[in-house]
Amino acid sequence: MNAPKTLTAGVAVLTLSLMGACAASDGADSEAGGAGVATLAGVPTFEPDPTWPVLPPDFEWGQVIGIAADSRGHVWTSSRSQIAEWDPDGNLVRTWSASGPDDSWQVIHGMFIDHNGFLWTNARESNLTLKFTRDGQHVLTIGRIDETGGSNDTGLMGRPAEIWVDPADNEVFVADGYGNRRVIVFDGETGRYLRHWGAYGETPDDEYVPDPASREPPRQLRTPHGIAGSRDGHIYVADRANNRIQTFLQDGTFVREKILRPRCAPDGEPEVPGCAREAAFSVGFSHDQAQTYLYVADGGSHVIVVLRRSDLEKVAEFGGPGTGSGQLGRPHNLAVDPQGNIFVAEAAGPWIVDPARGDSVQAGFRAQKFALTGGGTR
Numbered sequence: 001m002n003a004p005k006t007l008t009a010g011v012a013v014l015t016l017s018l019m020g021a022c023a024a025s026d027g028a029d030s031e032a033g034g035a036g037v038a039t040l041a042g043v044p045t046f047e048p049d050p051t052w053p054v055l056p057p058d059f060e061w062g063q064v065i066g067i068a069a070d071s072r073g074h075v076w077t078s079s080r081s082q083i084a085e086w087d088p089d090g091n092l093v094r095t096w097s098a099s100g101p102d103d104s105w106q107v108i109h110g111m112f113i114d115h116n117g118f119l120w121t122n123a124r125e126s127n128l129t130l131k132f133t134r135d136g137q138h139v140l141t142i143g144r145i146d147e148t149g150g151s152n153d154t155g156l157m158g159r160p161a162e163i164w165v166d167p168a169d170n171e172v173f174v175a176d177g178y179g180n181r182r183v184i185v186f187d188g189e190t191g192r193y194l195r196h197w198g199a200y201g202e203t204p205d206d207e208y209v210p211d212p213a214s215r216e217p218p219r220q221l222r223t224p225h226g227i228a229g230s231r232d233g234h235i236y237v238a239d240r241a242n243n244r245i246q247t248f249l250q251d252g253t254f255v256r257e258k259i260l261r262p263r264c265a266p267d268g269e270p271e272v273p274g275c276a277r278e279a280a281f282s283v284g285f286s287h288d289q290a291q292t293y294l295y296v297a298d299g300g301s302h303v304i305v306v307l308r309r310s311d312l313e314k315v316a317e318f319g320g321p322g323t324g325s326g327q328l329g330r331p332h333n334l335a336v337d338p339q340g341n342i343f344v345a346e347a348a349g350p351w352i353v354d355p356a357r358g359d360s361v362q363a364g365f366r367a368q369k370f371a372l373t374g375g376g377t378r
Helices: none
Strands: 005-009 012-016 045-048 064-069 075-079 082-086 092-097 108-113 119-123 128-132 138-142 160-165 171-176 182-187 193-197 224-229 234-239 244-249 254-259 280-285 293-298 303-308 313-319 331-336 342-353 360-374
Touching: 045 313, 064 331, 064 342, 064 360, 075 108, 075 342, 075 360, 082 108, 108 160, 119 160, 128 160, 171 224, 171 234, 182 224, 234 280, 234 293, 244 280, 293 331, 303 331
Parallel strands: 064 108, 160 224, 224 280, 280 331
Antiparallel strands: 005 012, 012 138, 045 360, 064 075, 075 082, 082 092, 108 119, 119 128, 128 138, 160 171, 171 182, 182 193, 224 234, 234 244, 244 254, 280 293, 293 303, 303 313, 331 342, 342 360
16 A cells, blocks of 8 residues: 555646555456356346345435445445445445545535446535545545536536446546536546547537527537446446437547437427436446446436447336335436346435325435346346
8 A cells, every 4th residue: 555645637636545456355346247247138127126225223315326336246325425335135234424524525426336446436516526445445536626617627527427437447437417518537546637528529518508499419418427338348428418328439439329218398389298308317237248238227207228239229118206116216326236136326206196195205215126037148
């Protein structure tokens, strides 16, 4: 372990509290679950597992706005700025606060466990991307607290949302996010800026205003919220407020897009069937070697959508709004464990009428497991 030190790169202050290998007991680690398994026998199907997690008596969820799975099958959640680790049976292993000195890091959002076992997250409202060890030691900060410089600033963040780290070269890809409209890439060891891009691989334009009456897809990202990289070198971005997935090469070259649902018409105009105001929140891959399917958390319709990755065509969806097992309330983030199970973080969902009592209860505010039951490996 090297001595703590501080680096400066561009205009961002990068604080390194710990260098070198993470203190992980099982060596290299990655959310993708290693090199993958055999081919799938068909489209994956899932059933909710109401026994997961096993909540301690004093545990209470807030909005769950970050979730990750590591190669050991442990699942990590973020709620109320507390990071929680759960073992494969759903037992709570530990919790720690990611809220920083004097609780100054606000709204801990998004999560990824990288190939070295480090945990990455964002202090969204503080404009920071953060790196921790698994036991909560702070390692690296990208950005400067409460400062932002727009979508073409190379050192400051703009309310970042989710993160993915490439195990091949330790590059960190951030969907940046709620304030900015870009993907930005850093070196995972030093935090040095590498590159960034916007929709269609073009330069982001913060002055762009889409025409609400146009049926053409907007030329800029609008809340790029989810991000994940595939084994074949593609980056998938969940462009939340534009209801779409955009795919890029790692250098930012645009590949294709998929509109999950049409955008709703402006007030006073005829309704658009099947429309949504927000759809694509988070993305993950099936656990086979080819990563044949792409899973999308549709937080507007409260479902998980299954796309065939080769052409981004929809092949299935499951969930639906509600508070019961398997129903969803604003699925905000998702993760896939090495066995192919999907874990979903639910934020503040819709109000649902309880048919038994006749009153209303708000969905969401929990994490759920959807166990792989069909379309498994062969």
